[in-house]
C-alpha cells in the first residue's frame with residue numbers, strides 16, 4: 401500500500417517535470433534554432449522596436465526613420481495602442497511592418513501557463529485594425545510558453561525573438577557609436593530596441609543608437625530590412 405502511493409507520487413512528479421520542460425524549455429530550443437538560422441543570412445540588418453506606440457518616443461523615431469528612408473518592424477502592445485490612437489494611425493500609414501507584442505505586456509514565466517496565450521490573442525484583437533491576422537508575434541521579455549508558440553504557428557503566425565538586445569531600458573549606456581559598431585562587426589541581424597520610453601536619457605540613447613546603426617550598416621554595405629524581408633531571405 402505504502403509503496404504504491406510512493407510510486408504514484410513519483411509518477412505524478414515525473415509527469416509534472418516533463419510537462420514543465422516542454423512548456424517552458426522547448427521554446428528555448430526553438431529560439432536558439434531561430435537565432436542560428438537568422439545568423440546565416442548575409443548582408444542584412446533588421447531594426448525592431450517593441451512596446452509602442454507611445455505619445456513621444458514613437459513619433460521621434462518615425463521622424464528619424466523617415467529622414468533616413470529606412471523600414472523597420474514594430475511589435476505593438478494592445479493597451480498602449482488604445483491609449484495612443486493618433487500615433488497608431490501614423491504607424492499604420494507609415495509603411496513599416498507592424499506586428500504584435502500582447503495586449504498587456506506581462507512576463508509569461510511569472511503568470512499561470514495559460515495567461516500568455518490569452519493575452520497574445522487579445523493583442524491581435526486590440527490591434528486588428530492595424531496588424532494583419534497572419535502577422536508575427538514577439539513575446540514580452542522573450543518569455544513564451546509552448547502553448548502560445550503552438551497557438552501562433554497553427555494560425556500561420558511566426559514567433560520572433562532577436563539576435564541582440566540594445567539594452568535601452570537600462571540606466572547607463574556605453575557610447576552608442578561604439579555599441580552600434582560592435583553589433584555590426586559581430587554580424588548581428590536583428591536588433592531589439594524600444595519605442596516607448598518615458599525617460600529622456602533612454603529615448604536619446606535609442607535614437608542615437610538607431611542613427612549609428614543605420615549609418616554603420618550603410619557604410620558596411622548592409623541592406624536595412626523589415627522582418628518580413630529578412631525571413632523571406634531565409635527561404636530564398
Ligand SMILES: [Zn+2]
Nearest residue numbers: 450451540541
Ligand atoms: Zn516588450
